[in-house]
Amino acid sequence: MAITSANQLELLQTAEAVAREKMIDPGLVIEAMEESLARAAKSRYGAEMDIRVSIDRKTGRATFTRVRTVVADDELENYQAELTVDQARQYMADPAVGQTYVEEVPPVEMGRIAAQSAKQVILQKVREAERDRQYEEFKDRAGTIINGLVKREEYGNVIVDVGAGEAILRRNEKIGRESYRPNDRVRCYIKDVRREQRGPQIFLSRTAPEFMAELFKMEVPEIYDGVIEIKAVARDPGSRAKIAVISYDGSIDPVGACVGMRGSRVQAVVNELQGEKIDIIPWNEDQPTFLVNALQPAEVSKVVLDEEAGKIEVVVPEEQLSLAIGRRGQNVRLASQLTSLDIDIMTEEEESARRQKEFEARTKLFMETLDLDEFFAQLLVSEGFTNLEEVAYVELSELLVIDGVDEGTAEELQARARDYLEAQAKAALDAARALGAEDSLIQFEGLTSQMVEALAKDDVKSLEDFATCADWELAGGWTNDGGERVKDDGILEPFGMSLEEAQDMVMTARIMLGWVDPAELEAEEADSEEAGEEESEA
Numbered sequence: 001m002a003i004t005s006a007n008q009l010e011l012l013q014t015a016e017a018v019a020r021e022k023m024i025d026p027g028l029v030i031e032a033m034e035e036s037l038a039r040a041a042k043s044r045y046g047a048e049m050d051i052r053v054s055i056d057r058k059t060g061r062a063t064f065t066r067v068r069t070v071v072a073d074d075e076l077e078n079y080q081a082e083l084t085v086d087q088a089r090q091y092m093a094d095p096a097v098g099q100t101y102v103e104e105v106p107p108v109e110m111g112r113i114a115a116q117s118a119k120q121v122i123l124q125k126v127r128e129a130e131r132d133r134q135y136e137e138f139k140d141r142a143g144t145i146i147n148g149l150v151k152r153e154e155y156g157n158v159i160v161d162v163g164a165g166e167a168i169l170r171r172n173e174k175i176g177r178e179s180y181r182p183n184d185r186v187r188c189y190i191k192d193v194r195r196e197q198r199g200p201q202i203f204l205s206r207t208a209p210e211f212m213a214e215l216f217k218m219e220v221p222e223i224y225d226g227v228i229e230i231k232a233v234a235r236d237p238g239s240r241a242k243i244a245v246i247s248y249d250g251s252i253d254p255v256g257a258c259v260g261m262r263g264s265r266v267q268a269v270v271n272e273l274q275g276e277k278i279d280i281i282p283w284n285e286d287q288p289t290f291l292v293n294a295l296q297p298a299e300v301s302k303v304v305l306d307e308e309a310g311k312i313e314v315v316v317p318e319e320q321l322s323l324a325i326g327r328r329g330q331n332v333r334l335a336s337q338l339t340s341l342d343i344d345i346m347t348e349e350e351e352s353a354r355r356q357k358e359f360e361a362r363t364k365l366f367m368e369t370l371d372l373d374e375f376f377a378q379l380l381v382s383e384g385f386t387n388l389e390e391v392a393y394v395e396l397s398e399l400l401v402i403d404g405v406d407e408g409t410a411e412e413l414q415a416r417a418r419d420y421l422e423a424q425a426k427a428a429l430d431a432a433r434a435l436g437a438e439d440s441l442i443q444f445e446g447l448t449s450q451m452v453e454a455l456a457k458d459d460v461k462s463l464e465d466f467a468t469c470a471d472w473e474l475a476g477g478w479t480n481d482g483g484e485r486v487k488d489d490g491i492l493e494p495f496g497m498s499l500e501e502a503q504d505m506v507m508t509a510r511i512m513l514g515w516v517d518p519a520e521l522e523a524e525e526a527d528s529e530e531a532g533e534e535e536s537e538a
Contacts, residue, residue: 030055032126037062045105048080064107070099127199134165135200138193145214146204150184160186160204167202175206175238175274187272189214206273209233212241215272219265220258222247228254231283234337238276240326242294242334244283255280279334287339288312294335298324301348311342315351362386370416379403392417425449431456438462446505451492458491467509474502 016026037053041064045051050067068081070088088095091103148160148167156171158180169188180186188204189211205211213230222228227249235241247254258280259266266278279297284290288303291312302315316324324345325332336343346354359381366377369388379402385391391399392414399410428449432442435456440463442452460466471477475497476490490497510516 027057029126030057032124034062037064041105046080048078050081051105062107064105065102066105068101070095070097070101072097131199135193135195137164138162138190138200138202139195142190142193143210143214144190145187145211145218146190147185147187148204150180150182150186152182153180158186160188162202165200165202167204169204169206173203173205173207175276177238178206178274207235207237209235209241212243212269212273212278215269216243216258216265219260219268222252222254222257227252228257232338234334235276236330236334238274240277240279240330240334241273242279242281242338244281244290244294244338246283255282281338287341291335291339291341291343294338295324295331298331300324302351311344312339313344313346313351315346315348318347318349321345321347366391369420370413376404379405388417388421392421428453436461440464441466444505444509446501446508448495451495454491454494460491463509463513467506467513467515469502469506471499471502471506474506475499 034053034055037055038051041051041053042049045066050069052065052067054063054065055061056063068083070085070092071082073084073086076082076084083095083101085095085097088099088101091101092099095101146162146167148162151159151161151166153159158169158171158174160167160169167188167190169186173191186206188206189208190202191205191208191210192203194201194203210233212235213233216230217223220228223230223245228245228247230243230245232244233241234243243258245254245258247257257265266280270276270278281290281293281296284293288305291303291314292300295314298316298320300314300316300320304313304315314324323331326334332343332345359378362381362385363374363377365388366372366380366385367374370377370391372380380391383402385394394414396407396410396414399405399413400407405413425448429442429452432449432453432455435453437452437456438461441447441455441461442449444463444466447455455461455466460469469491472488472490474490474492476493477488477499479486479488490502492502507516507521511518511521
């Protein structure tokens with residue numbers, strides 16, 4: 001094939017047709033043609049030559065040129081694509097290193113192999129351009145809902161035609177009992193868009209909590225306008241879901257707005273999610289109140305929140321226990337996801353038995369350590385005293401409110417408590433030293449003798465050992481093991497040490513040892529604060 005006047009316009013027409021079909025810029029197709037023609041010309045004139053082709057965007061005329069670069073005498077390597085300054089004087093008036101000499105060469109006749117090669121180049125370039133266009137089109141649509149047509153199913157994954165490309169709905173992102181046939185319409189949430197070697201990959205989901213939130217945004221104008229906000233969503237896809245909403249307009253009921261007239265709005269979402277039951281819950285800043293709402297339809301008698309541990313105890317009447325837990329634990333699991341708290345549900349009888357057990361244990365503690373009779377020890381527990389430290393170091397006036405306790409009795413109680421605690425501390429210190437605990441650890445501020453003993457038993461015997469500990473090793477924490485939350489016991493967790501306290505103490509030890517520069521630490525904290533402020537402003 002030769003590029004003659006007869007088929008010059010055909011090049012432009014072909015480029016336009018391909019560009020229109022693939023929805024890409026015609027200029028990219030013409031560039032691919034130029035590259036393919038240049039490659040064919042090199043196979044004719046020689047691979048070492050720098051042959052370039054330019055196609056006129058108006059006439060379709062292809063111009064073949066040979067480009068040679070002027071180089072210094074000692075740098076001449078490729079005689080076909082380079083010239084020395086002396087050689088260049090034959091063609092140029094005042095040549096300089098780095099200049100190029102361009103001369104037109106005759107067009108080439110394109111044989112069958114060259115034409116096939118040119119076709120491959122054009123197809124590759126068009127394919128790359130098409131992929132780039134798809135990625136640019138969908139990268140900003142992640143987090144939105146899209147409608148598509150089912151094309152086929154591969155190993156349980158559904159391939160969906162989304163207009164300008166294909167997307168994949170993985171089997172673990174489908175609602176359990178859903179099945180699709182070719183040309184079925186499907187509505188999905190764009191979970192992720194990735195640029196990969198084989199082209200842009202668009203991942204869809206129908207099980208993501210965000211899918212439900214976006215569906216409500218489409219059905220409830222108040223959510224779209226920002227008057228109502230969805231604060232949290234928890235789903236058991238295809239079965240049940242809970243969604244927490246708040247209204248920023250006192251005259252609008254967030255739950256009623258989401259339900260709609262005769263349930264029309266929520267029913268539209270339910271129908272899209274294959275009958276998934278949805279509990280719409282008013283969001284509340286007060287976590288216990290929010291949890292009571294989240295456990296609906298069960299009635300809650302009492303809530304006890306442990307903020308440090310991120311746990312919450314819920315007490316319900318006996319007849320409400322199965323309703324609060326739900327079938328296979330579904331209700332409490334969704335409430336836990338919604339509130340981001342570990343929920344421990346117990347009946348009133350179980351809570352009463354536990355409190356009685358705690359009462360008896362504290363009574364026994366005071367009887368044995370303070371040499372008190374049972375009645376007097378029970379008085380202390382009834383007044384809210386839970387341990388010896390509270391008795392030893394509380395204000396004297398707080399002991400005097402107990403019936404039958406005068407100033408002398410109160411002072412005697414505190415003296416006995418302090419003597420016992422001091423004896424315990426001395427015994428723990430002696431045990432720690434016997435285990436090899438060093439003075440650097442014993443004298444470290446914030447560690448009690450009992451803590452030092454516990455550390456020494458775990459082979460943490462010096463300040464250097466302590467500084468190498470991770471915060472969770474000291475305070476405990478949770479890890480995810482195959483989808484199950486597993487508790488990691490901390491060395492100092494029995495002493496009530498929090499994760500934040502452990503972080504501060506370990507960092508202090510590292511600074512004392514010279515491992516960390518305080519100035520650099522302050523600079524990092526300042527940078528992170530600035531970054532946080534910029535994100536919040538954005």
